[in-house]
Amino acid sequence: MRLYFILGLLILFQPLLAQRPVKNAFDKVNSPYDELNPVISPDGRTLFVTIANHPSNVGGKKDQGDIWISTMGENNQWNAPVHGGTLINDASFNAVAGVSSDGTQLFLLGHYSTNGPVRTQGIAVSNRAGDSWSRPENISIPYFQNKASALTGHVTSNRAAFVFSAETYGTRGVEDIYVSLRTSDGKWSEAKNLGGVINTPFQELSPSMSADGKTLYFSSNGRKGQGSFDIYSSVRLDDTWTNWSVPVNMGAAYNTEGREMYYRSNEMLGFMVYTSTKNSDGYGDIRISILDEPYQQDKKDSVIYVEMPPVARDTVSRVVEVPRAPADGKNVRVHGKITNAKTGEAIAATLLFAAPTNNQNAQASTDNGFSITIPSTDDYTVRIEAKGYVSTMEKLDIHTYELNDLEMNFRLQPIEVGTTVNLKDVLFEQGKTVLLPTSYPELDLVVSFLKANPNVKIELAGHTDNRGIPAQNVKLSQARVEKVKEYLVGRGVEYKRITGKGYGGAKPIASNEDEETRKLNRRVEFVIKKS
Known part of the structure; x- marks a missing residue:
């Protein structure tokens, strides 16, 4: 399941100094x-x-x-x-x-x-x-x-x-x-x-x-x-x-x-x-x-650094994008670290890079870091799983021949009571409870996460923006929560492990002043109630 990240996409234009400061600088x-x-x-x-x-x-x-x-x-x-x-x-x-x-x-x-x-x-x-x-x-x-x-x-x-x-x-x-x-x-x-x-x-x-x-x-x-x-x-x-x-x-x-x-x-x-x-x-x-x-860049290589901040209640998911260009036969090395969001310590994790268009998958494991070379002609879904941590999913667009090296550092939340996970890709038809097809990969990751952690219990929470009649917003958000629960239970998660509630527009995470921020409030989340 996908947690919300802010990506710092930092493209380098200058060489570094030969020497850098020390910790007691x-x-x-x-x-x-x-x-x-x-x-x-x-x-x-x-x-x-x-x-x-x-x-x-x-x-x-x-x-x-x-x-x-x-x-x-x-x-x-x-x-x-x-x-x-x-x-x-x-x-x-x-x-x-x-x-x-x-x-x-x-x-x-x-x-x-x-x-x-x-x-x-x-x-x-x-x-x-x-x-x-x-x-x-x-x-x-x-x-x-x-x-x-x-x-x-x-x-x-x-x-x-x-x-x-x-x-x-x-x-x-x-x-x-x-x-x-x-x-x-x-x-x-x-x-x-x-x-x-x-x-x-x-x-x-x-x-x-x-x-x-x-x-x-x-x-x-x-x-x-x-x-x-x-x-x-x-x-x-x-x-x-x-x-x-x-x-x-x-x-x-x-x-x-x-x-x-x-x-x-x-x-x-x-x-x-x-x-x-x-x-x-x-x-x-x-x-x-x-x-x-x-960070370094020479005349031949382009380096892009992507920092994944810790997963939190008020974060937003973003797709990593770089300029498109023809790239037949080109590869990119993806490397980085997976760390505990609270302590900063490196953790062992498994990463799956999947290219849905051609069914091409690549997997990497890490203790102190990972490095994997994949074709730069595809778009990928990156799935990150670690024992004792909430799984996550990120989209990666590297459809370009100019990119040779990409650093991605993920910071995962430990599984603990109170952790809130925003399911950004779980979407519905407007005003309805019909799930859009783009919702299924993230929901399937939730299923996988719950099956891998049989003691975890969650509460689903449905939210809307503040437009419309409040009572109807609560009713719609509750119905959507039930739809998500139905999907999870239908794929083998015990019914008693999932509770749910619709909150309507009562718990915004962003401003309702304009559409760009208002849409962030239309979301489905789950909160870990037992770990």
Whole structure:
């Protein structure tokens, strides 16, 4: 059965550095003060970090943060940072929003004035001047306003988009995440709210984008996380910037009972950075997550990395797609790891790659990793099963000759009471209880899962959106639950192991404001009631 994933599809355009940082790379940077907003230059050699309440800040110990600069030193560690100077720092909160891909422009959060800090007008840009940076030039964003005490956000390295967190027009509570896009004439568009899938009535902070501009990372205290602020990821589904997959918690590998923020995915450099208050030597410290394999691309090979976040109640299933092209006789190596979504430990699993159009199957097993070579001329259904874990299914479209190497990492949920599984491919004819044929593979995987785990009992839950008469929605959702139960029982699952209830539109997992998010609420789930 298929759990819902957000896929980060990261296409690499630059070679990596010959050497990458080590796990203690920030030992000389972290201090008793509050380290915030770490930004790495594209070449991986310079770190820009905001340090709050440092006595050497422009505003002294009361200063919310100045930009400090560190360079890569010996043993792949960053040197102790030095103050960035008074051109790019003032008595307000100062932070770097991004660095251009050629390293010549530094985008800064906020405006600058000789008469004091300006809080309301967006971003500024500083140009490289030898070994230093020029006086910032303010960039205006129409109708920009921020009522919050500080501005957080990210200008992408191609200078095409600025995602930011602000309390402003149309917020759903306090800070929401917005985007401003650079137009063809070089100006920046009016900010657009990313919508109810991303934003909650609470705080969404420190957003950033992946290198390909498809995956959003941000911190929030408005979801059921592990601490005060957790890091989440979401995939942009189209160019409207308001259609997103439901955010997924990045899991225990990053999030703790502390405050995790400022995640930056430096995938082309082979590592990610973020901040955490857990076990810090002050209030917040910089953390690093180093990839097992560096991302590389040469003139012959294309490498695509696909990260499967942990399965959760509020996740969305996506098909992995890459550009189509003729590919007779071409192969692709698919490799990766299967890990426990809670602990991050590698687990033994079996993967079945099935090409329905030509009945061609391939199987791989893994303890610490898997690697399998399959024709790149087909589309596949990937079925992942592991003892003690909820099975899952994913669709894989690799119908292209350009793809030679694909990394897929799956994080599976342990079988335990309370785990909720959203059956995205279980669909019905509109307004009816007639199952569509596309539902059967996923339902058959549920059957297989239940037969392999005879002690597991589940409760089916049917949901609709909020349109129509509530009583009729409940009736329809209940009838669809009974239809799914009938299918499972008809294929050998004991009747007493399955209960079910229709909830109508009472338990949405996404906004009902528009069709793209409303359709996420029309779903069938099951909840493990006994493991």
